[in-house]
Amino acid sequence: MFQYIKSKEFLRTIISIIVIVLLLIFGLMKWLNYHTKHDKKIEVPNLDKLTLDKTEKVLQKINLNFIVIDSASFNPKYPPKSVIEQNPVAGDFVKENRKIYLTLNPSGYRKITIPNVLDQTKRQVVIQLKSVGFRIGKERFIPDLGKDVVRGLEINNKEIMPGNKLPKNTIIDLVLGDGLEERKRDTLKVVIKDTIQ
Numbered sequence: 564m565f566q567y568i569k570s571k572e573f574l575r576t577i578i579s580i581i582v583i584v585l586l587l588i589f590g591l592m593k594w595l596n597y598h599t600k601h602d603k604k605i606e607v608p609n610l611d612k613l614t615l616d617k618t619e620k621v622l623q624k625i626n627l628n629f630i631v632i633d634s635a636s637f638n639p640k641y642p643p644k645s646v647i648e649q650n651p652v653a654g655d656f657v658k659e660n661r662k663i664y665l666t667l668n669p670s671g672y673r674k675i676t677i678p679n680v681l682d683q684t685k686r687q688v689v690i691q692l693k694s695v696g697f698r699i700g701k702e703r704f705i706p707d708l709g710k711d712v713v714r715g716l717e718i719n720n721k722e723i724m725p726g727n728k729l730p731k732n733t734i735i736d737l738v739l740g741d742g743l744e745e746r747k748r749d750t751l752k753v754v755i756k757d758t759i760q
Contacts, residue, residue, distance in 0.1 A: 607663060609653035610646040618646055622663060629663045641668040672731035677716065679725035685711040685739055696731040703738050710742025
């Protein structure tokens with residue numbers, strides 16, 4: 564046995580085994596690189612403001628997939644249902660068939676219920692409407708005892724009612740009492756009093 568270990572044949576066998584193992588490792592590494600496409604990386608395109616259809620076409624051309632993970636709050640700077648955010652971001656390098664996670668802009672502002680603000684002062688109503696997400700437009704005065712008391716709500720001269728739902732950021736016009744009716748009545752009392760005297 565000791566003689567065999569010292570022989571040239573044993574040395575050739577050991578060298579052959581080492582060469583075969585190295586070739587197997589090298590071949591396995593090449594196969595893994597090819598199979599996992601380790602060296603092939605794709606640059607993620609900028610999908611900002613693209614619709615879902617356009618996004619799908621762009622990503623299909625370069626063998627990438629996508630998943631819509633969320634719809635954010637409506638952003639008027641972006642088209643409805645367009646990409647607002649993406650992960651990985653544009654310019655990153657990824658492997659083929661990688662999923663790109665997208666956040667889309669909703670189709671519009673979410674709808675909000677109009678609170679019951681009738682018969683309250685203008686100041687109170689403005690605070691309430693702004694706090695829920697509406698904007699205040701024009702003021703129209705009608706003959707009424709209550710000065711600056713809200714008697715109605717309008718959009719483009721059409722009456723709207725508390726309880727209706729409107730998109731956030733809708734401009735609501737206020738219909739206010741002018742307070743002149745009370746002054747007329749006081750003036751009439753003075754005139755009658757002066758006439759009696």
